[in-house]
Amino acid sequence: MNRIPLARPDLSGNEEAYVMDAVRSSWISSSGAYIGRFEREFAAFCGVSRAVAVCNGTAALHLALLGLRLEPGDEVIVPSLTYIATANAVRYCGAEPVFVDVEPSTWCIDPLAIQAAVGPRTRGIVTVDLYGHPADADAVNAIAREHGLWVVEDAAEAHGARYKGRPAGSLAEVATFSFYGNKVMTSGEGGALTTNDPELEQRIRLLRGQGMDPERRYYFPITGYNYRITNIAAALLCAQMERREDILARRRDIFARYREGLKDVRGIGLQPAAPWAQTSPWLFCVTVDAKAYGESRDALCARLEAAGVETRPFFIPLHTLPPFAAQSRTRGGSLAVTESLAASGINLPTFNQLEPSEIDRVCGLIRQD
Numbered sequence: 383m384n385r386i387p388l389a390r391p392d393l394s395g396n397e398e399a400y401v402m403d404a405v406r407s408s409w410i411s412s413s414g415a416y417i418g419r420f421e422r423e424f425a426a427f428c429g430v431s432r433a434v435a436v437c438n439g440t441a442a443l444h445l446a447l448l449g450l451r452l453e454p455g456d457e458v459i460v461p462s463l464t465y466i467a468t469a470n471a472v473r474y475c476g477a478e479p480v481f482v483d484v485e486p487s488t489w490c491i492d493p494l495a496i497q498a499a500v501g502p503r504t505r506g507i508v509t510v511d512l513y514g515h516p517a518d519a520d521a522v523n524a525i526a527r528e529h530g531l532w533v534v535e536d537a538a539e540a541h542g543a544r545y546k547g548r549p550a551g552s553l554a555e556v557a558t559f560s561f562y563g564n565k566v567m568t569s570g571e572g573g574a575l576t577t578n579d580p581e582l583e584q585r586i587r588l589l590r591g592q593g594m595d596p597e598r599r600y601y602f603p604i605t606g607y608n609y610r611i612t613n614i615a616a617a618l619l620c621a622q623m624e625r626r627e628d629i630l631a632r633r634r635d636i637f638a639r640y641r642e643g644l645k646d647v648r649g650i651g652l653q654p655a656a657p658w659a660q661t662s663p664w665l666f667c668v669t670v671d672a673k674a675y676g677e678s679r680d681a682l683c684a685r686l687e688a689a690g691v692e693t694r695p696f697f698i699p700l701h702t703l704p705p706f707a708a709q710s711r712t713r714g715g716s717l718a719v720t721e722s723l724a725a726s727g728i729n730l731p732t733f734n735q736l737e738p739s740e741i742d743r744v745c746g747l748i749r750q751d
């Protein structure tokens with residue numbers, strides 16, 4: 383039986399041709415036509431006026447926070463249930479993440495928990511569109527306005543998702559994306575920021591390119607970073623963008639087949655979707671209620687692994703990890719939903735080449751039939 387990996391990029395369109403074109407043209411560094419083309423197309427895809435491509439999603443988060451002038455000693459409210467990059471980027475600025483819980487109905491940041499966590503040093507909020515489900519942007523933005531805070535949308539896992547009809551990437555002052563190898567669209571490593579704010583865009587571009595003045599070569603008004611993307615990576619992204627609707631449709635079919643195969647399995651829960659959400663089909667999620675299911679989450683993962691099916695447990699709550707646990711700021715709130723999801727959730731294999739028979743095999747193993 384074939385081993386089924388968790389993720390695998392689909393590079394079956396113009397990816398090879400565009401990369402070869404970049405190589406043959408010798409435009410392989412951070413100038414080249416694919417970068418501008420991708421930035422224009424991606425901004426339109428996200429329903430915003432501007433996009434800046436960068437070398438990865440973590441750099442995108444760092445640039446978003448620097449662009450918004452986050453400073454040492456400041457605090458940023460962040461959900462604890464997310465990939466570590468969300469909180470690391472806050473630390474890169476010398477600021478501290480304040481971790482809050484997620485909502486059971488979306489698995490994303492809980493607006494009521496934000497209200498309770500705002501303090502005198504709070505400067506902003508990072509929402510995460512977790513596992514493809516958009517956060518409740520209107521509720522979060524209203525709280526932000528009330529307290530004079532900015533909002534960053536970490537949309538790394540939510541390519542093509544929508545909130546009340548508005549695309550992920552357009553739901554905050556600035557949004558960030560990752561194009562890591564397991565994301566819906568990929569360039570291996572890659573990232574982007576999206577915004578409607580021309581000044582913020584200019585500052586992000588300055589910070590991305592070592593801080594060099596666009597009008598005056600080798601004059602650096604600020605300390606910047608080299609967070610540029612290569613034309614080769616952008617070539618891959620242009621090819622992925624051509625097939626984005628196909629990629630999304632194929633993955634939605636995979637989600638539908640998993641949902642059908644796993645409905646009504648005692649003790650197995652599926653990812654909720656708020657009525658206003660159109661989710662992005664990133665990695666299919668299930669939760670295991672060990673008592674009802676008769677087997678623990680980890681035992682199920684081990685059984686799937688032994689049968690050649692790769693899975694991944696949900697993220698470990700960030701407020702419990704060594705870099706954050708000692709001085710973890712949770713404002714005393716209990717993060718019960720985060721902890722329960724983290725202990726019970728699994729991501730199942732999700733990638734374009736996954737065969738219906740393979741989905742059925744995974745579902746059969748979970749149903750134990």
Ligand SMILES: *Cc1c(COP(=O)(O)O)cnc(C)c1O
Pocket residue numbers: 438439440441464465467468510536538539559560561562571572573
């Ligand atoms: C993948 C991911 C990132 C970071 O992406 P990289 O491109 O690997 O740096 C950030 N936030 C979330 C929620 C992610 O899933």
